[in-house]
Amino acid sequence: MSFVQNFPFFSIIIAMFSGIVSSVLSGKKARAVSIAAITATTVLSAFVLAFCLRTGQSYTYMMGHFPAPWGNEIRAGVLEGLTALLFGVVMFLSVVGGLRYTEEDVEPSKQNLFYIMIDLMLSSLLALIYTNDLFTAYVFVEINTIAGCGLIMMSQTGRSLTAAIRYMVMSSLGSGLFLIGLSLLYDVTGQLLMSPAREAVAGITADGSYQIPLLVIVAVVSVGLAIKSGLFPFHYWIPDTYGYATPTASAVLSGLVSKGYIFLLIKFFYRVIGTETAVHSHIINILFVFGVAGMMFGSLRAIMQTDTRKMIAYSSVAQIGYIYMGIGLGTQAGMIAAIFHIFSHGATKALLFISCVGLYKASGDRTDFLALRGSGYRNRLAGLGFFVGALSMVGFPMLAGFISKLLFATSAFASPHKMLVTLIALAVSTVLNAIYFLRLMIGLYRPTKSGSFVEAAPAAKSGRTGKEGGRPAASAVNPWTMRIAIVCFIILNLILGLFSQPIVRAITDGLAMFG
């Protein structure tokens, strides 16, 4: 056994321990520990990816000394390594990009709590990616929920508290369904590990017994994870949640957390149920329908918003719809497109959230369209970041979003029954995307009501914006950490857009190892 094979376990445990250690540290130290942990896990994930690419197959890693049916396992392949790597990069950049704002938004005495939540979030995401055991997955789903809830309520405004409780309620529903699903699966198959469960399910499918329980299991788990990842019509917690958290939290929540659940669902389909059964169960068609509906609804609601944060949050609803549409196609190509979209949306949405904050800060902390007028001039880098992010969301060639759209469209051509719906949905939602993003983009480069470019609109009567006056110095607006984050996110987007082939190939290989 190669030493590298330990790395998935190491990365989970490093993230978890840094969270535990941080509870006795001051905010500054917790921050350092957290950033170090994220860096370390990202590097370890890169090693795992390289190892799996070299050996060309996935491997299972036994936790403790109990063999397959009893023990707990980790399984790592190319797809797991790649996802962990990209999640790590996005997490790192989101944390680094939002450093200053975290400092401002979170009470000094609670700074370390914020980073504990980040560490736990990272650890649970990694565990969701790597684990081969359904119950472990459940436990980490709950840890993820709690950490996510902690991140949302960190800014402690009334909005974020209500957003947190709504998030909690929806998440509890989702995890309840997930738990009952896996209890039923345990009842039917007697297994909790994914690979033995797969064999048992294959046996059941072959002799035709327990078909209805199996259907219920697929339905309940899919719906549970769909609720947790905010698929339409279970999305209503998303706008408030993403809209009113601190920037880092918003970026992490929208870019990564919902994607972790989707990754788990894909893993459930491939490793536990088997794609054949999943496709035949028609559950996948339901996911498809709701995915398409989500694309439409999210985009339409996004157009109606006048507040940028909510607009971006509703756009997330639409993007989650894209991913479920890809899964719902029920083909290999659709799955590849969905996974690529997980990456590209993670990179793009985090970029949008981080660069938007730069624009808010240049506009006296206001987030509505009117106040943001001309902010593209006041904070050029953030303007550029938003510009690139918006173009990527719209599907401008050479950026990540274009490749996703290309993959979705080509996979649609391969599945004749759903082709027309997919294409129309893609077309309509792309045009709607273009409408709301480009409208805002032009707004960013329009002069304010008073006709000036450089000065922020007069601050509203609200107390917290009163102190901002005149034109803040550029360095005050853009801390160097944020500059780095925005530049790196832009580069990440370009990489995903320009050099997508190796990534798509890795996803294909990874899916082949998945089963």
Add this chain to the structure above:
Amino acid sequence: MRVLLPVLWPVAAGVAILAYTGICNSKKKAPAGSPASGETAADRASHSPAGHSQLTALDLIYMAALALETVLVIAAAAGGGSVRLFSLTDTLTMGLRVDSAGSLFAVLTSVMWLLTGVHSVAYMKHEECAERFYGFYLIVVGVLVGLDYAADLVTLYVFYEMMTLTSLPLVLHELTKEAVQAGLKYLFYSVGGAFLALFGIFYLASVCGDLSFTAGGRFTAEMAAGAPLLLTAVFCMIVGFGTKAGMFPLHGWLPVAHPVAPAPASAVLSGVITKAGVMALVRIIYFLVGPDVLRGTWVQAAWMALTLLTVFMGSMLAYRENVFKKRLAYSTVSQASYVLFGLSLMNPVGFTGALTHVVFHSAIKTCLFLFAGAVIVVTGWKKVDQLRGLGRVMPLALACYTMASLALIGIPPFSGFVSKWYLATGSLASGTGALGFIGPVVLLISALLTAGYLLPIMIRGYFPGQDFDGKEIGERGLAKKEPPLLMLVPIVILAAATLLLGCFPGPLVAFVEKIAAAVM
């Protein structure tokens, strides 16, 4: 490298100008959006007739950059060559390649750009933020040349989208409420059209794999038979790219966006950027799908019907329009569809007519818009009925306008006649049945309407009638006040070009016929 230079140089120069001058330093007046913004150009002109006439260093650099760009494009066209940039996916590559069709469009683009650029130096003296205009103006020409030289559909699409985005600031220039609304309309139509085209591209990519252009197209009859959605995809692309050329049903942006842009911007939007949509369609129909696959299908019939409808409708709307620039914009809707009609015939004669009309219409419409710009700068008049007695103000410019108008109507020996002749004969020879005969009739009616909406301006300009007292001209000291030299020279050159090209169309027609022979 020789191919890449004409694309990179103006983009680099434009970015350098934008980076060096900053956002908008020249605050000459209260910012746009003040209630009197409709009259600003005229007011400024009358208040300070000589104040802005000196050229700044920036103006000179700007003109030099444009001149160098023209030289570079011609050098690239003469030198040929190709460059492969990188691979987007395994099958989709991006690259540039010089061929004769691309060269025709690129040289045309850069020459028009240079002439309009010279005009814009004088025009922008009366607008704010000239630097920003210069910067984006330079960037757009690089993007357009890239679009003309694109070696495959993906590259073309990339440049097409970039063209929309970079030309947007030209439309938005004044940043008034109307400008922003027009800009949004322009953006949404363009983006909507581009996405319609994008799905065609996705489909072609999934059928064909390699999307690089070859003369005559890549599809054989068997391949077409194996791709059930091919015709739908092509139709999507025709409608999508037709947006830029102002083809019905997505023509709505054109008459809105052109009037609010500064006159030089409307000149190139109308004269050159509409041709980018034409270029995209030439590439798709004649270099990718192949006319043989499409000839005689419902796509051809539908396309012909759409273009004829647009030709008629554009002329009709232009005839009824009172705002001068808007009238010219509707005229562009009509004339660009002449070109598309020629392309939809899918025979060499029609193709020749279409590409020669591209050149002629480009020169004519640029000339007309520059004239409109000159009128706005000198007199501030924007409506057609204000233009009475214009002959007393700027007789020479009005003479140029007359020449261009006659050319657009298609009166020999002016240039429009040649292309329309080819279009009409091509239509009759196309073998498309009733549509092939309706075509020339519609072209004739439209020519009459063209005469109806262009010539009265000239007639009433020279012969304002008995009841015209010329009071306003006298009071504002406008008599015999030709536009400044920088404006007048491009107008005169373009007007002369319409006449010369009409008298000696031989070389151009021969060049286009060679392209036509290669693709069919």
Add this chain to the structure above:
Amino acid sequence: MSPTLMLNLEEEVSMILFGVGFTMLLLHRNLIKKIMGMNIMDTAIYLFLAAKGYIEGRGVPIMTDGVQDASAYINPVPSGLVLTGIVVSVSTTALMLALTIRLYERYHSLDLDQILISMKLEEEEQL
């Protein structure tokens, strides 16, 4: 009535309880009742799991009197799962209760709709 109905009593009860809890969590406006619903839902699942692990006539899976034979004990895995699940649900409940207290202190209500209304009012006042 099907004869299997009486045989699977635990499963039926747990499913009914799960439904009750799920509905309460989803539909009830009162936060405390929502949390109670969540607990009922979780408990239903634990009942289900425990029933799955139970084998008639066997002992708890703790070694007694040195009997090593596995057939003397019930299946220990579900019991382990239930224990883990209880830990998870306790921490979730604690977090939700803490959040509820926060909200109550701020808006003096446990009704989620009421809270949302007062939140909107508060925001309008600020503007």
